Amino acid sequence: MKYAVLGAGAMGLRFGVLLQEAGLDVDFVDSWDQQVETIRAQKGVYVSRDGQNKHLVPANIYYPEEYSGDADVLVFFTKQYMLADLLDRCAPFFNDTQYALTCMNGMGHVEKLNQYFPPERVIGGTAMIGTVLNKAGDVDFIGQKGAGSVNFANQTEKSDETTQQVVQDFKAAGMNPTLTSNFTGTLMAKVVFNSVVNTLCTMFKIRMGEFIQAPSVKDLSLQLINEAYDVCERAGITLLCSRHEEWEQVVAVSRTGNPLHFPSMYQDLANGRHTEVDYINGYLYDLGKKYNYEATTHNFLRNLVHLTEFTDKFDVDGFIDQVLEDNKKSEAANVTLDTKEDLAKFA
Template sequence: MHYTVLGAGAMGLRYGVLLQQHAGATVDFVDTWQPEVDTVRQQGGVYVSRDGQNKHLVPVNIYTPEEYTGNPDVYVVFCKQMGLAEMLERSAHFFKPHQYALTCMNGMGHIEKLNKYFPAEHVIGGTALVATVLNKAGDVDFIGAEGAGSMNMCPQTEKPDEMTYNVLHDLEKAHFNPNLTDNFVGTLMAKVTFNSVVNTLCTMYKIRMGEFIQGPTAEKLSKQLIDEAYSACEAAGVQLLNTREEEWESVKYVSAVANPLHFPSMYQDFSKGRPTEVDYINGYIYDLGHAHGYEAKTHDFLRNLVHLAEFADNFDVPAFQAEVLGRSERETA
């Protein structure tokens, strides 16, 4: 099988590298971030660590969209929600009718964008409980023991075909522990619900998942957000994979046992001054419920708090102080 990863960030690199190493797949990487492309080429590959240990160089092929001329069987799509439209538009010249798209992106909104280029029969959606950190361009850290993560996947048509099973078997070889489901939207929304708790709260308070879950209000906060998410989905006629209690148990297990030292991807974006995907996670849950007569008010509140934190973190305090001081001096002159 030949895969091309669109988005050579933390998760894109993890999927591509492990498919290359363990499934024997041919893998190419395409990225729009020029420092990533330039650094990987200069190094002759990407530096890979696991939990900060055993850093080593893995040779990979990387291209900008304009340079790429490959013909893969499957595109593995791991862009940020805000950058997906640009990636697809710049990549459209090498898309072909026989090709499939596999995506395990965070949040919601990406399927509609993918369907502009790939029919539902060629889209496989998924979710990944896999923790990975991009330390800097060309340097990635796979968090957790090998094989410790898991993922769900489902064809958009909810009818697996030969390609679906080919991808499933390669992901098994790559140690992603894939589980094939028959509920497309419910599969995706289960991860959105998970992220709406862990990603958002860890980002707000700049803490690791293991720190969050030890907090005295972790269970109460988690269950409140999970309950609202499930109610929003029920109002929209979406059946999630797990029960409310099972979703809480997933939050607890992944935070306390699987990835306690991990800073979620939303925090990684926030800490580097990049826009977060909160509108596609908590915001999506609120908007989904609102469209069907249910108000997930806590999710809307958290969405706005994250945007306030983004604003405050990038606020130019010296310029503000100078402006206020100058205004005060003019008023007293």
């Protein structure tokens, strides 16, 4: 089968490159000008593993408006808040036989995909694979070859020939796929994991291996896991594992799977992009509200991440200059601070 990866960021590149190295025909489609032009100019993407053995892998990449490849499976790997625009731009090359496969973080994407693809041609998935986009055209695969895994489920929860072929292709690519018959539970299991690891690592700007060593991490994690499971139980969602097994997965992935990895939410924050916290912790809180349950810890963390986004972009020097200017104009000021250095003492 032929694959087209729509959204050639860190994870999109990893999926596409591994499928390509397994002998599959793969194209990449992206709307980020710098990514497209860089990969074209260097005739491929630079790939390293844990920062080592950097090498150039050939890659065919296109803007949405110019792509005319007839792919059998479209792999969606954009950010949640960018998906609607990408779908609209790519719609001219969609057809009635293509399958949409996605392992995107968070929730909210399935409804958007169903505007273009019926449930019988949607495969949802999750990925326990760490990847970092160092810069345009340069990606780092975290973990040893064959590390990580993916879970797939048909939206109809009924497998078919195409789905079985996808599973075989991903096995050949070394991504350790598992096919389940629990669509929503499969997707939500990763949301719960990300609501703990991604969010807390982002808040404190630490790697997963650092996070799991903190003395308070178990209490923090279980509080978030228990709230998330309370939400899912009220919504009638059966997750793939128990609460305790979810915590054990947090430990295993953080300690041995991807200890050096900064989760994608942190990568977004560090690069000045919007995070997907509204589609992860925020989604859990909003879902709980529909069933008269408030996942308050998840909502608190969502707001803290937004505060971090704000403070990281805040113009401190401009703020100080403005306050000093306002202070000079105010005859009624009780305290006069004449210099930026004076004001900085109170910041």
